[in-house]
Amino acid sequence: MDLAFTPEEQKFREEVRAWVRENLPQDIAHKVHNALHLSRDDMQRWARILGKKGWLGYGWPKEFGGPGWTAVQKHLFEEEAALAGAPRIVPFGPVMVAPVIMAFGSPEQQKRFLPGIASGEVWWSQGYSEPGSGSDLASLKTRAERKGDKFIVNGQKTWTTLAQYGDWIFCLVRTSTEGKPQTGISFLLIDMKSPGVTVRPIIMLDGGHEVNEVFFDNVEVPAENLIGEENKGWTYAKHLLSHERTNIADVNRAKRELERLKRIAKGEGVWTDTRFRDEVAKLEVDIVALEMLVLRVLSAEKSGKNPLDIAGLLKIKGSEIQQRYSELMMLAAGPYAIPFIREAMEAGYQGDYVGAAYIAPLAATYFNMRKTTIYGGSNEVQRNIVAQTVLG
Amino acid sequence: MDFNFTEDQDALRDAVRKWVDRSYGFERRQGIVKAGGFDRAAYGELAELGLAGLYVSEQHGGMAMGPVEAMVVLEELGRGIVLEPLGQTLVASGVLGGYAPEALKAQWLPRIAAGEALVVLAHQERKARYRLDACEATATQAGGGWKVSGDKSIVPAGDQADAFLVPAKANGKVGLYLVERSAQGVSTRGYPTIDGSRAAEVSLRDAAATLVSADGMAALEHGIDIGIACTCAEGVGTIDRTMQLTAEYLNTRKQFGVTLATFQALRHRMADMKMQQELARSMSYYASLKLNAPAEERRRAMARAKYQLGVSMRFVGQHSVQLHGGIGVTDEYVGSHYFKKLTQLELVYGDTLHHLGEVSERMQDTAGVFA
Numbered sequence: 001m002d003l004a005f006t007p008e009e010q011k012f013r014e015e016v017r018a019w020v021r022e023n024l025p026q027d028i029a030h031k032v033h034n035a036l037h038l039s040r041d042d043m044q045r046w047a048r049i050l051g052k053k054g055w056l057g058y059g060w061p062k063e064f065g066g067p068g069w070t071a072v073q074k075h076l077f078e079e080e081a082a083l084a085g086a087p088r089i090v091p092f093g094p095v096m097v098a099p100v101i102m103a104f105g106s107p108e109q110q111k112r113f114l115p116g117i118a119s120g121e122v123w124w125s126q127g128y129s130e131p132g133s134g135s136d137l138a139s140l141k142t143r144a145e146r147k148g149d150k151f152i153v154n155g156q157k158t159w160t161t162l163a164q165y166g167d168w169i170f171c172l173v174r175t176s177t178e179g180k181p182q183t184g185i186s187f188l189l190i191d192m193k194s195p196g197v198t199v200r201p202i203i204m205l206d207g208g209h210e211v212n213e214v215f216f217d218n219v220e221v222p223a224e225n226l227i228g229e230e231n232k233g234w235t236y237a238k239h240l241l242s243h244e245r246t247n248i249a250d251v252n253r254a255k256r257e258l259e260r261l262k263r264i265a266k267g268e269g270v271w272t273d274t275r276f277r278d279e280v281a282k283l284e285v286d287i288v289a290l291e292m293l294v295l296r297v298l299s300a301e302k303s304g305k306n307p308l309d310i311a312g313l314l315k316i317k318g319s320e321i322q323q324r325y326s327e328l329m330m331l332a333a334g335p336y337a338i339p340f341i342r343e344a345m346e347a348g349y350q351g352d353y354v355g356a357a358y359i360a361p362l363a364a365t366y367f368n369m370r371k372t373t374i375y376g377g378s379n380e381v382q383r384n385i386v387a388q389t390v391l392g
Numbered sequence: 393m394d395f396n397f398t399e400d401q402d403a404l405r406d407a408v409r410k411w412v413d414r415s416y417g418f419e420r421r422q423g424i425v426k427a428g429g430f431d432r433a434a435y436g437e438l439a440e441l442g443l444a445g446l447y448v449s450e451q452h453g454g455m456a457m458g459p460v461e462a463m464v465v466l467e468e469l470g471r472g473i474v475l476e477p478l479g480q481t482l483v484a485s486g487v488l489g490g491y492a493p494e495a496l497k498a499q500w501l502p503r504i505a506a507g508e509a510l511v512v513l514a515h516q517e518r519k520a521r522y523r524l525d526a527c528e529a530t531a532t533q534a535g536g537g538w539k540v541s542g543d544k545s546i547v548p549a550g551d552q553a554d555a556f557l558v559p560a561k562a563n564g565k566v567g568l569y570l571v572e573r574s575a576q577g578v579s580t581r582g583y584p585t586i587d588g589s590r591a592a593e594v595s596l597r598d599a600a601a602t603l604v605s606a607d608g609m610a611a612l613e614h615g616i617d618i619g620i621a622c623t624c625a626e627g628v629g630t631i632d633r634t635m636q637l638t639a640e641y642l643n644t645r646k647q648f649g650v651t652l653a654t655f656q657a658l659r660h661r662m663a664d665m666k667m668q669q670e671l672a673r674s675m676s677y678y679a680s681l682k683l684n685a686p687a688e689e690r691r692r693a694m695a696r697a698k699y700q701l702g703v704s705m706r707f708v709g710q711h712s713v714q715l716h717g718g719i720g721v722t723d724e725y726v727g728s729h730y731f732k733k734l735t736q737l738e739l740v741y742g743d744t745l746h747h748l749g750e751v752s753e754r755m756q757d758t759a760g761v762f763a
Contacts, residue, residue, distance in 0.1 A: 001460045002394045003681040003761065009393070072393065255760045262757060274752070281752035284759045285675075285696045291761045292674035299395040306396060313667050380660070387659035390639050390666050 003295075005072070012073055016080045023049050027347065029085030033260065035361040036347045037208070038087055040165045046087050047120030057094045057118045064102050064110070065118055071301040074247075075294070082252035090162065093117040093124035095247070096240055097170045100187065104228040104236050113168075113189070125192070127157040127171035127214060128237075135381045137172070138181040138234065142216060144173035144188055146223070146230070151175075151188060153196075153219040159375070163199050163212040166192045172237055175230050187233035189225040196220075206367035207342050241377075248311065248376060249318035251291045257325045258287055261332070264358060268332045276332065283324055290317050309389050312382040319372035319379060326362075326369040333359045340364070395677060397464065405464045407441060412472030418726050421588075424475055428582070429590035430549045435476040439507020443478055447485040447618075452501035454485070459680040462618075463625040467676075470629025473733045475589040477512065477548045479622035484511035484557055487568070487615040491605035496570065500555070511570070513615055514544040514556035514594050522746040524612055529560035531567055531601060538562075539577075540569050540601040543593065550592025551582030557615065558596065559608050566608035569601035576600065587736040588729065613691065619741045620694040621683045624676035627701045627737045631669050631708045634730045638662070638712045641727075645717075658715060665708050672704035678761065695750035701737070702744030709734035 005013070028042050050056040058077050060066020069077065082088075089095065098117050101109055116122030133140040142155025153173060163169065169190050176184030190197070196219035201209045228236055261280060262271070270276040293314060300308050330337045336355035343349050344360035353360055373379040397405070415437060424431045438444060443465055448454020455461075462482055469478060485504050488497055488511070503509035520526035529542020540560045547556065555572045571578060577599035582592040605611040642653040642662065652658055675697040682693035709731040713720035720727055738744060756763065 001397065001677065001681060003678075005393050255758070258759055259757060262755070277755070278748055278752050281748055281755060282699075284755060285699050285751055287759060288678070288696055288761055289671040289675050289700050292678050293670060295393055295761065296395050296674060296677070299393060303394065303396050310670055312663075313670055316667065317671070383660045383663035384656070386663035386666050390635070390662050391642060391653045391659060 005076070009072055009076060013076045013080060016077050017084070019053070020080050020084045020086060023053070024081075024084055024086050025049075028087060031347050032085040032087055033256075034347075034358060035260075035345075035365050037345055037361075040162075043087055043090055044120060044123070044165075047090065050089070051118055051120035054118070056089065056120050057098060057114075058089075059095060060098065060102070060118070064098075064114055071298050075252075075298055078247060079252040079255075083256050085256070088250075088253070090123070092126045092161070092170075093120075093122065096126060097124055097189075100170070100227060100236050100240050103239055104187075104232075108224070109189075109227065123162075123165045123167045125160050125163040125166035125169040125214070127160060127169045127190070129159045130156060131158050135378055138185065140172055140174060140185065142171065142173050144175050144186060144221070146175070149223045151221040151223060151226070153188070153190065153216040153221055155216050157214040157216075158202070158211075160199075160212045160214045161210060163192070163214050164201060164209065166199070168192060169197075169214065170227075172233050175233075182234040184231055185233040185237075186230050187227040187236045188221055189227065190216075190219065190221050191225075194219050194221065204368070205370075206364040207340075208364070208368065210368075249290055249294050249314040250322065251287065251294050251318065254287050254290065254318070254321050254325065257322075257329075258284060261325050261329050264329050264362070265332045267356060267358065268334065268336075270332050270334075276328075279328055283321065283328065286317070286321055286324070290314070290321060293317070310386075312386040312389075315376060316373075316379050316382050316386070322372045323366075323369045326366040330362045330366040333362050337363045397460070401461060401464050404461055405468055408443070408465050408468035409471070411437065411441060412468055412474065416472050416474055418729075421473065421475065421729075425584070425588035429475055429584050429588055430552045431476065432552070434474075435478075435510065436507050438474075438476060438478055439505075442505075444481050444507045445485070445505025447482050447489060448501045448505040449489060452489075452497060452505060454501065454505040459621055459683040462622060463676060463680040466622045466625035467629035467632070470626035470631075470733070471633045473587070473630060473633075473729055475587070477510075477589065479619060479626060480512040480548050480553075481510065482622055483513050483615045483619045486618045487513075487557060487611050488570075488604065490614060491568065491607075491611040492570075493603075496602060496604065500570070503554075509554040510549060510552065511555045511557060512548050512550065512553045513619070514547040514550065514558050514571075515612060515616075516545040516547070517543065518545055522742040524559075524616065525566065525609065527559050527561055527566050529558060529596065531560035531562040531569055531603075533562070534598075534600075538569055538601040538603055539598045540571055540596050541577075541598055543595050545593055546585075546591045547580075547594045549590050550594050551580040552590065556594060557604060558601065559612050560601075565606070566612065567606050568604040568608040568611040570604050571596060571599050571601045585736060586739075587733040589736075610687065613687065616741055617683060617690055617694045620698045621676075621679040623737050623741055624672070624679045624697050624701045627705045627734065628669075628673050628676045630730055630733050630737065631672055631705060634708055634712045634727065634734070635665060635669055637727050637730065638665070638715050641716055641719075652715070661711055661715060665711055668704035668707045672701050672708075675700040692751070692754045695742075695747045695754060698742055699744055699747040699751055702747065705734040705738050706744070 057066045062068035130140050144151040144153045171188050175186040196217040198215040200213045202211045265271040336359050339354040445454030446457045450456045531540045558569045577597040579595045580592040585591050645652050679697035719725050
């Protein structure tokens with residue numbers, strides 16, 4: 001047992017750190033460090049910079065043009081990027097659909113889709129949830145009917161994150177109503193510029209436009225956009241979920257945000273208030289414990305020994321921590337968290353702030369973070385999964 | 393960064409587990425509880441396995457092992473809710489090995505390693521609560537040696553131990569002294585503790601003492617930290633067995649015609665307990681892996697770990713009882729004794745609120761496993 005990274009891993013970390021420092025645009029880092037609104041351009045600028053370096057698909061194996069990093073190297077990259085104030089990589093392309101295309105797509109599909117994902121040129125969205133299918137995703141109803149060399153798609157997806165920027169969307173669609181719900185689902189790639197695709201914004205309680213409804217009205221999709229076999233989509237989607245491992249804990253971002261919480265607490269004069277400070281201390285222990293949990297998973301992956309079946313725990317704890325730091329930031333500001341001025345949450349705001357600039361987005365962030373225990377399989381669903389590992 | 397155990401560590405775990413399974417069943421344990429809570433013979437069996445010399449150098453007849461080996465052993469002793477205070481032996485041998493003059497080491501460490509001498513830390517004072525610097529016992533120089541006076545509380549196996557490591561003040565500075573129980577001026581009053589083991593009030597009146605270290609605070613803090621790492625590991629073992637017992641019960645006990653394990657409210661509770669189990673294990677690893685870090689870093693790490701263990705032990709203990717229902721609150725059922733062990737472990741070396749305060753005081757701008 002050893003807590004320290006190997007000298008090679010340390011060296012790797014330093015290389016990544018130096019590169020990120022050199023290449024992360026300062027205006028973007030400023031926004032991230034202050035929870036200001038990130039535009040499409042901000043996210044895509046960083047994606048392209050990473051793409052040029054070959055690091056946007058940082059989890060990809062070498063045969064598909066990725067860096068072929070180990071689990072530990074991926075973690076170190078995520079950590080260095082997060083601490084430097086890099087935006088999270090929008091995961092739908094490089095982290096979510098790409099591994100499915102690699103594992104189950106045809107060579108033609110791989111040649112056609114992977115380069116645009118790797119470079120950051122093509123923006124992907126995820127079409128999973130539907131109005132009637134949240135936690136019970138397999139009940140989804142969006143229909144895809146085979147007509148010759150096309151699928152005709154009808155239905156609606158919802159909670160589609162950043163679909164307003166999407167070029168393509170990967171969807172789970174129903175191609176059969178026979179048998180168990182899971183067996184009639186297919187995995188389809190759809191060009192969002194196709195006639196019949198409509199994106200409608202959903203404005204969330206923080207006032208932000210982050211998610212959308214996506215409607216499909218007789219959308220024609222070439223059959224060559226089907227991944228793998230018809231009615232096997234559920235299997236592919238599960239493979240995708242297995243690719244979200246330690247990064248769902250988002251512990252590196254939590255470490256960065258804990259630092260910000262401490263700065264805010266000092267700025268607001270509650271750092272010396274024992275009652276408040278103890279709450280920060282609890283969060284600090286939570287974050288260290290979560291990091292240890294993540295490191296244990298990485299060690300297991302690295303050595304191929306003692307695999308840990310604790311993805312559900314990482315999701316639950318990681319999301320609870322995100323909610324808690326955003327909550328404590330808001331509480332640190334106290335009454336000054338009450339003003340809710342959308343423009344003041346943008347970089348370059350020229351108006352007057354109430355109290356201080358860093359307070360302006362705190363309440364909105366708190367509201368925004370409520371999603372974390374709901375998405376990606378709600379924490380209650382995660383508890384079902386965890387209980388299964390203990391009780392059978 | 394590697395959290396795998398070596399083959400030797402796995403073998404050590406197996407050896408201790410076998411001893412617990414074969415020789416330290418619930419019946420024997422409860423017999424020891426009834427007989428006072430400490431069994432020299434059982435302690436001798438641990439020493440025969442070499443465990444009393446785990447932290448003792450080879451030169452002094454020990455195994456010269458490290459914190460990870462100690463952790464492995466204590467996890468297994470926790471799993472068996474073993475009463476004999478091996479953790480105390482690790483504290484005493486760690487402190488003596490790290491701080492005592494050579495002659496004192498040569499005098500005590502071989503006997504500790506052989507299980508012939510039980511040496512325990514006697515630091516608790518009535519008004520100190522968990523503050524280590526609040527020490528009223530005094531030491532005065534007498535001839536070539538020292539004499540120590542003061543009252544120490546809740547000393548583990550205090551009326552059975554052969555010697556005590558005692559912090560006492562001389563000229564306003566805390567030193568650490570070794571006092572033999574047989575010395576004149578030493579009296580003890582033993583009693584049972586929550587988990588069925590044994591402790592004593594130790595009264596020292598001009599008792600002959602040997603100086604272990606003039607920098608008593610450094611030695612004491614280090615000793616406490618060894619104790620914290622041991623407690624964390626013991627807690628993990630106790631939690632592991634508690635979880636096992638609870639899962640077995642939920643899968644066996646039927647109400648409304650089905651096993652309890654079919655009820656989602658109970659399954660979710662179990663998931664929350666599993667969370668605490670794995671956070672506890674993670675922080676126990678962390679404690680053991682930080683035990684040889686520089687003092688400041690070590691102290692911060694131990695506070696974080698003991699806080700987490702305190703939260704986890706209480707959560708798992710209380711909810712295990714609840715999930716068992718009536719049987720969980722009976723003396724007859726083994727599970728209630730795990731709950732009591734978890735409760736006692738929270739209260740030693742600083743409880744959860746105390747360590748929350750420590751973490752709070754020691755926070756820096758950055759935080760994380762490596763900060």
